Amino acid sequence: MDGRTEHRIALFLDFENLVTNTGISAGSFDLQPSLDRLLEKGKVVFRRAYCDWSRFSEAKARLHDVGVELVDVPPSTRAGKNGADMRLVIDALELCYAREQIDTFVIASGDSDFCPLAYKLRENGRTVIGLAVKESSSRLFVSACDEFIYLRPKQSRGDKEKEKEKEKEKGGGRHAEERGEKGKRGRHGHEAKGNGKAEAAQGSASRSKSEVPAIAREVVQSLLARATGSLNPSLIKEAIVRKEPDFDERDHGFSTFTRLLAAMEQEGLLRRIQQGRQWYVVGPDTDVAPAQSGKTRGAPARAVPQDEPDDELESYPDPDDEGL
DSSP, rough: TTTOOOEEEEEEEEEEHHSSSSSTTTOOOOHEEEEEEEHTTEEEEEEEEEOOOOOOGGGHHHHHTTTTEEOOBBBBBOOOOOOOHHHHHHHHHHHHHTTTOOEEEEEEEGGGGHHHHHHHHTTTEEEEEEEEGGGOOOHHHHHHSSSEEEOOOOOHHHHHHHHHHHHHHHHHHHHHHHHHHOOOOHOOOOOOHHHHHHHHHHHOOOOOOOOOOHHHHHHHHHHHHSSSBBBBBHHHHHHHEEEEEEEESSTTTTSHHHHHHHHHTTSSSSSEETTTTTEEEEEEEEOBOOOOGGGGTOOOOOOTTTOOHHHHHHHHOOOGTTOO
C-alpha cells in the first residue's frame, strides 16, 4: 500500500436510526457504497448492526451478504423503546479497550446520544467516523466525529420519471410564454424568443457553476503560508476534514478533490506540480526546485496539465515518505 498504514476499522450500525424518517427504507438500504469508501481507508474487520430485527426483517439478507453480524435487541419497555443504543456503546468501548489494533471506529447513526461515545473513543486515540443521512444527522454528533460520511438515498425509477415530467411541464410552460410574447410583439417576437433562450442558458450555467468553498480557501492559504516545501494534496484534504468533518467536494459541484484543486489553481490560489511520478501543491508564486532523480535530473518539476486523468491525480503518496 505504498508504505501507508493500513487502518483496522470497526463498523457499528444503529440500524433503526438509519431507516426511520430518512428517506431510506429497510428493504432498499444498501451498505455497499459506504463500505467501499471505508475499504479505501483500510480493512473493515468488525461489522455489527443493532435493532429489533422483527421490525426490519427485509433488510437481513442484504446485510448478511456484506458480512454484517445482526444483534437483535427486542423492545425493553411498553413504549417500545429498545436498548440498541446502550448495547452499541458498551460493545464499542469494550472493543476499544480489548483490541488495540483497531484504530478506527465507524458509528452509523445521526443521533447526538452518541457524542459521549465519540469523545471517549477519540480520547483513547481512535479515529471516529460518523455515517448517516444528512437530513437526520445532529450537528452535535457531526462535530464530535473526525470525519462524517453522508448516506445518499437512491432515487427510485418512479422518482426519476416524476422529475422528468416536471422538467417537461416547465419546458412546456416556457414555450407557451414565449409564444404568448411572440403574439403580443408581432414582428419583434424573435427578439423575445432570443432573450428567453439567453436567460434559460444563463440560469442553467449559474446552476451548474462550481464554487470553491470558503473552508478550502482558508485551509489552503494557511497551509501554504507555513509550508517550507511542496504539500501533498491528501494533507490538504485531511486538514479540511478536521475543521469540517462532513466536508464533501461533491456538495460544491466538484466530482473529485482534484477538480477542486484545479479550480483553485485557476483562481491563482495555488500551483500543482509533478515531482517524479507524484503530484504536489505549492504556492502560486513558488519557484520550483529542479528534480534530482533519474533521467529528469536538472529538469524543473512541471505543472499539472489540465486534461490529466482524474484517477491518476487522485493517487497520492504517503506524506511521511516524502519528508513533508
